[in-house]
Amino acid sequence: MGDSFTEGVGDDDASRPNGVRGWADRVAEVLETADPEFTYVNLAVRGRLLPQAPPRK
Numbered sequence: 001m002g003d004s005f006t007e008g009v010g011d012d013d014a015s016r017p018n019g020v021r022g023w024a025d026r027v028a029e030v031l032e033t034a035d036p037e038f039t040y041v042n043l044a045v046r047g048r049l050l051p052q053a054p055p056r057k
Contacts, residue, residue, distance in 0.1 A: 006044035018045065 008022025027042075028040040 003044040004046045007042070007046055009046070 006022050006024045007018065008016075008020035008025060011021050012019060013021035022027075022044070024042050024044060028038070028042070030048070032038045032040070
């Protein structure tokens with residue numbers, strides 16, 4: 001949790017809700033192309049703690 005490297009700090013992308021796009025998001029995009037049913041949630045947000053993680057649906 002709260003990993004700025006995975007979140008994408010330094011990889012600016014204004015189209016993203018948090019303004020960055022990290023390696024995990026890039027890998028997820030490739031996996032989604034291969035499998036349209038693939039789902040992904042990037043929980044690596046700076047400062048986020050486990051109780052702040054969204055519940056799994």
